[in-house]
Amino acid sequence: MVSRTETRAEALRLRQLFETAGAQAVETDILQPAEVLLDLYGEDIRGRAYVTSDALRGEQMLRPDFTVPIVRMHMNDGAEPARYTYAGEVFRQQEGTPNRANEYLQVGYEVFDRSNSAAADAEVFSLLRKALGDVPHRAATGDIGLLMSAVAGLKTTQNRKSALMRHIWRPRRFRWLLDRFSGRLAVPESRAVLLAADDPHLGGGPMIGLRSRAEIDARIDALREDAAVSLLSSAEVDLIDALLSVRESLPNALERLRDIAVDMPSIESAVERLALRVDALSARGEDVDGLDFEASYGRTSMEYYDGFVFGFYVEGRSDLPPVATGGRYDALTRVLGKGDAIPAVGGVIRPGLLLELERGEA
Numbered sequence: 001m002v003s004r005t006e007t008r009a010e011a012l013r014l015r016q017l018f019e020t021a022g023a024q025a026v027e028t029d030i031l032q033p034a035e036v037l038l039d040l041y042g043e044d045i046r047g048r049a050y051v052t053s054d055a056l057r058g059e060q061m062l063r064p065d066f067t068v069p070i071v072r073m074h075m076n077d078g079a080e081p082a083r084y085t086y087a088g089e090v091f092r093q094q095e096g097t098p099n100r101a102n103e104y105l106q107v108g109y110e111v112f113d114r115s116n117s118a119a120a121d122a123e124v125f126s127l128l129r130k131a132l133g134d135v136p137h138r139a140a141t142g143d144i145g146l147l148m149s150a151v152a153g154l155k156t157t158q159n160r161k162s163a164l165m166r167h168i169w170r171p172r173r174f175r176w177l178l179d180r181f182s183g184r185l186a187v188p189e190s191r192a193v194l195l196a197a198d199d200p201h202l203g204g205g206p207m208i209g210l211r212s213r214a215e216i217d218a219r220i221d222a223l224r225e226d227a228a229v230s231l232l233s234s235a236e237v238d239l240i241d242a243l244l245s246v247r248e249s250l251p252n253a254l255e256r257l258r259d260i261a262v263d264m265p266s267i268e269s270a271v272e273r274l275a276l277r278v279d280a281l282s283a284r285g286e287d288v289d290g291l292d293f294e295a296s297y298g299r300t301s302m303e304y305y306d307g308f309v310f311g312f313y314v315e316g317r318s319d320l321p322p323v324a325t326g327g328r329y330d331a332l333t334r335v336l337g338k339g340d341a342i343p344a345v346g347g348v349i350r351p352g353l354l355l356e357l358e359r360g361e362a
Contacts, residue, residue: 001361002352002355002356002359002361006355007105007351007352007355008105010351010352010354010355011087011105011107011351012087013351014087014107014131014349014351014354015085015086015087015107017127017130017131018083018085018107018108018109018127018131019085021083021109021127022083023083023084023085023109023110024082024083024084024085025084025085025086026070026073026084026085026086027086027088028063028066028069028070028073028086028088029063029069030062030063030088030089031057031060031061031062031063032060032061032062032063032068032069033057033058033059033060033061034049034051034053034058034059034060034061035058035059036072037061037068037069037072038051038061040068040303040304040332040335040336041064041065041068041302041303041304044169044300044301045064045065045092045302047093048064048092048093048094048095049061049062049064049091049092049093050062050064050091050092050093062091063088063089063090063091064090064091064092065090065106065302065348066086066088066090066106066108066110066348067108067110067302067304067329067332067346067348068304068332068336070084070086070108070110070346071110071329071332071333071336071344072336074110074112074333074342074344075333075336075337075338075340075342078112080112080113080114080342081111081112081113081114081115082111082112082113083109083110083111083112083113084108084109084110084112085107085108085109085110086107086108087105087106087107087108087351088105088106089103089104089105089106090103090104090105090106091103099319100321101352104350104352105350105351105352106348106349106350106351107348107349107351108346108347108348108349109124109127109128109346109347110344110345110346111123111124111344111345111346112333112342112343112344113342113343113344114342114343116280117273117276117307117328117330117343117345118273118276118277118279118280119280119283120343120345121277121280121281121307121308121328121345122277122280122281122283122284122286123284124326124345124346124347125141125281125284125286125308125310125326125347126281126284126285126286127347128312128324128326128347128349129286129312129324131324131349131354132312132323132324132349132354133354133358134358135314135323135354135357135358136314136315137312137313137314137315137323138292138312138313138314138315139291139292139310139311139312139313140292140294140297140310140311140312140313141250141291141292141293141294141297141308141309141310142293142294142295142296142297142298142308142309142310143270143273143274143293143295143307143308143309144168144298144299144305144306144307144309144327145270145273145306145307145308145328146243146257146267146270146271146274146295147168147240147243147244147295147299148165148168148270148306149266149267149269149270150239150240150243150264150266150267151164151165151168151240152165152266153264153265153266153267154232154236154266155232155233155236156181156230156232160177160181160232163177164177164178164181168299169299169300169301169303170299170300171296171299171300174299178232178237178240181231181232182231182232182233182234182236182237183231183232184237235263236264239260239263239264242260243257243260243264243267243295244295244296245295246260246293246294246295247292247293247294247295247296248292248293249288249289249290249291249292249293250278250281250288250289250291250292250293251278251288251289253293253295254271254274254275254278254293257271257274257295258271273307277308297309297311298327301325301327302327302329304329304331304332305327305328305329306328306329306330306331306332307327307328307329307330307345308327308328308345309325309326309327309328310325310326310327310347311324311325311326312324312325314357314362317362320353320362321350321353323349323350323353323354323357324347324348324349324350325347325348326345326346326347326348327345327346327347328343328344328345329344329345329346330342330343330344332344
């Protein structure tokens with residue numbers, strides 16, 4: 001059994017490794033402003049965060065990860081370019097997986113650099129892989145930016161695109177919306193009757209709930225407007241399905257995505273960014289032919305990722321969390337920078353799990 005003292009020593013070793021790579025060691029408060037940051041994490045972390053409040057500071061949460069606080073710190077007063085490393089506890093409820101710790105140490109490496117995003121992606125990936133040492137692992141990579149670009153290019157209304165964008169990280173809901181917007185899923189009969197009525201309130205019972213009649217009418221008007229929108233074409237839906245089904249070695253996936261881009265030009269830029277990343281990974285000595293790429297990978301992780309995503313897993317151990325994960329979060333810097341932005345990418349390692357794997361105790 002790995003002790004807390006041993007885990008802290010391993011966290012310090014990893015942080016020093018990242019400092020040697022050029023990162024500045026920083027710290028963030030354990031208590032973070034929930035009202036400001038909680039929505040940035042997405043549905044999964046929102047449901048697992050420990051939230052409290054007091055009269056002076058308002059709603060606060062125990063730090064569920066470091067990336068968002070680090071971005072907030074950098075966008076307030078950070079110099080550019082910048083590389084940061086950190087080590088400390090994060091806190092997440094584990095109701096669905098009670099065997100996993102709800103408090104554990106996390107060590108990370110974050111890069112804020114405008115000069116070469118592909119090179120920064122490869123730098124973070126390779127450095128975290130190096131930090132894993134000889135621990136056997138499987139690497140998974142993906143790119144959320146591909147699906148975002150595909151949605152942005154759909155021939156439909158901005159409202160429908162926004163709905164799909166919001167649910168990229170909830171695959172079942174995303175699928176439901178795609179089927180509804182394309183007519184593959186019929187409109188519920190109760191909604192059809194409601195929208196067809198001259199006066200939806202006629203014959204209804206008393207007003208119940210918090211919405212006013214004006215708010216209800218506005219919602220019905222929005223539903224009627226949406227119902228009048230032309231359906232997504234089957235060809236567009238089939239292309240998104242083809243995109244999401246890509247799961248091959250990195251070079252083969254790139255060729256498949258280039259084929260899809262012929263009929264879906266909106267993803268061309270994202271595909272070429274992937275090509276640059278492949279070259280940058282190869283330049284770092286990574287065996288790109290042996291790297292897996294999954295277009296759907298990362299869709300159930302942090303919602304602030306908007307590009308390259310990756311994770312390192314123990315083969316055949318689905319009961320274990322990933323040893324390390326990371327990704328690109330350019331849009332997050334824009335949100336916390338109040339309009340200012342800088343390309344950024346980072347990753348984190350669980351030092352306790354890494355020690356257990358090294359000792360064969362996991």
